[in-house]
Amino acid sequence: MTAPALPRPSTATTMAKVVGLLALAYLLYWLPTFYKASQVGTFIRVMTLVLAAMGLNMLTGYTGQISVGHGAFYGIGAYSVAILVGEYEWGHFPALAVGVALSFVVGMAIGIPALRIRGMYLALVTLGLAALFPQILQRFSDITGGTQGMRVSKFEAPEGSGLANDQWQYYVILAFVVVAFVLVRNGVRSRPGRAMVAIRDNEIAAEVMGVRLSAYKVLVFGISAALAGLGGGLLVFNTNYVSANSFTIELSILILVMVVLGGVATPWGPVIGAVLVVYIPEWLPKDIPLLDVEGSALGPVLFAAVLILLMAVAPDGIMGLVRRIKGWALRQRRAPDVPGPGPNDSVPSH
């Protein structure tokens, strides 16, 4: 059961990749120097959601389980930071560490029933968690502020850095995202990472092969939840404010939409997904002729429609679509001399 050896990329493709990455790095560096604080706030929101989506992508993409509750883990991270910084005057980073640890532990606890159950039951449990989370916030509104929300002190740029607060927050959070991205990518290629994929492809076979199934599954769920918690905690670095209204079931669903839209089990899928889910409602026209609605209200309807369509035509999301088109183009080019499917071609036969 070894993965097929990947064909060695040619020097040209490697060069193109390096240039692309450098351009992306420069873009990411440049964005907060150009845009004003409110826009930077949106960039930050996207990045924190990328973290949550990356976490969920790990779970869904590499173990085949889904969670409809990552909004709750995101919320656990956010409220840990908000409460510890706002009420107990902790530093931002220790508070963040607690938030990540807490979502890790809750994630592991929620992941345990998934050991005994296959299929989509984890979705059921996590949906329950997503629905319960706002109730918990309301129940303890004396600490959380409930739907009124609570204010948190600013995460300020160090003296003499020459950066505005929002720029500083942006670069710090960007650093977290980049590190997490690299770690997750390498983690997936490591031995335990390949074990995860084995679980996804065939649970019983993986067990027979000696993969410690239950340990990995629970651990994966914990890490996945911790990444979402990290995202939520970092969000508060910028917003200075949390409210129970922002951590609803809809948030959880949108995080899932990001993953699926971008493409499950692809490293860039969550990034693309998060950008689209945040920005599409903003790009929609303010007034829509004939309909008495704000454009942004149509955002979720649109996602839903795209999601359903995507599941019908390309269950592997936008990245999957891209890969297929690439494979198709490659075949077209090679068609005269090399018949047969390309290496990454997974188009199901009819």
Add this chain to the structure above:
Amino acid sequence: MSEFLQFLFLGLGQGAIYATLAVALVIIYRATGLLNFAQGEMAMFCTFVIWMAWDAGLPFPLAVLVGMAFGFVMGAVIQLAIIAPVTKRAHGNPLPVVMVTIGLFLALSSLAPIIWGTDAKVFPVAFGEGSIELFGASITHRVLGTLAILGLEVVVLWLIFQRTRLGLAMRAVASNEESSALAGVPVGRMLMIGWGMAAAFGALAGGLAAYVGLTNTLMLVPLIYAFAAATLGGFDSPGGAVVGGLVVGVVTELSAHYIPFIGNDLKLLPAFLLILIVLLVRPQGLFGKRQVVRV
């Protein structure tokens, strides 16, 4: 004692609503092994149709029937136009189909306020406002009527599944699609009817639940209770869903009243714990069949 009875009956009344929605979930799960996350939102959508019919002057029971008929068509169309093609292309992978139900959830819940606005709609209370005294507790007509409806549902379900050709064919498809097709059962049509029936039951649940005021979040929380009910009863057992629904309703109301920590704010907690514990201890539920796992 009378206080206890009061809340017991309140719980049974709510439980009947959860049971009705849980039956809808079970009908679809049995036929296709799918958890339909959009069941609650489909019900909410149908409830708006009930409201429109009632608002247009139809008597309430008739309006509910209109909503159920709408639900049947909606469920059947969704199955035919969306679920069937996606299932076919998914080659046994449950993920795309579940994602589609989540997409439907999102679509319906965000479409409803666009169509009907965000203000809560005033909705009739089924069976009116009155109440009767029983063992010193006062029980509203609504609760009694809702329980009666649940009783009727059980009888109708039993008749359909045990006494009709259609019900037999639906049970056959639920057990083994391929063998059913070879025996001459039009499997696709049965799945369509199953989705239609489920959505009609959902509409009924919505019509009973919306007396608190109708918005697009009407069935969000009841869906969780219904999932808890179906988990407890066993996802492949309609009878289990009914029992599960009543238990969940009673446990929720009693614990909200008697356990200060839970109160009205944390009402979902018992149902959530119930889901966790049942899945840990007895994943097939009280009345379900044990699932066999194969390589």
Add this chain to the structure above:
Amino acid sequence: MNGALLEVANLEAGYGPVEVLRNVHFSVASGEIVVILGANGAGKTTTLRAISGMIGCRGSVVFAGQSIRGRRPDQLVAAGIAHVPQGRGTITDLTVEENLRIGAYCRRDGEVDADIARWFDVFPRLGERATQPAGSMSGGEQQMLAIARALMARPTLLLLDEPSLGLAPLVTKELFAQLATVNAETGTAVLVVEQNANLALAIAHRGYVLEVGELVASGSAEELMTDEAIRKAYLGF
């Protein structure tokens, strides 16, 4: 009109990229019992699956004068073709009697109960277990049930895929005797795939031999039984 009930020509079928059948021709006349012999993996099951619409195929499949290629299995049951698949093919969660009722799903006449009684007569084991879930019966009992279930549709053509699989020799013998009787009494044509060539040829009128997706021999039952090569390969003497 050549009198053939089922006429298969140029049949090609497979699974995805795997081609299993090539250029298969054969026919079954009304009221005839035809047996298909062949080694494991020759494509016998695939042939039956293609006829009953369980998998797609190319070529022509004509039943009672009409092309039936591309129709769904349930439509074909209504048209008169009942298929008992390899393995059980019963609906294990339903009772024995319900399985028989499901077999008559396509029928609208009032004689379903009478037919159930009739097959209970023919297969008394089924009658004794009428209210028991089919899944709780033995393999042989389920095989009988599957066949009775198919006959409940009052088919004009019965497709049987290795009916003797897992049956005791005595039971197999009994089963084939029953099939011959049913065929004689109701005129139901039977296309049967069978490993037990001796028994099958004993009740069959004609037979075909399938080898790696192609028909290599055909003839009357007597001809096949006396053919040296076939005797060696399939009859074992």
